[in-house]
Amino acid sequence: MADHSTYELATNNLEDTIDPLTQHQTTLTNNQQDLSHNIDSILEQLPSLTTSPHASPHHHLHHQPPPPPIKMDLPQFNGLDPMS
16 A cells, blocks of 8 residues: 655645646646637627728729620530640
């Protein structure tokens, strides 16, 4: 059976492992709270950042017709001559 010193050593090793894990968990929790606050702040500002397309100075660019399609004259493989 293990003696008292072995249990004490195991307990100390466990405490040495748990302490940094606890500190990292606290850091992660704080970072998550900061990120959540930042996202909430962005979401609050979002309606004021979005504008209607008519208020945009570049709205005329959206009303231009697309360019006509370009017909490419590419040779087709006829099944006989690989160079055609």
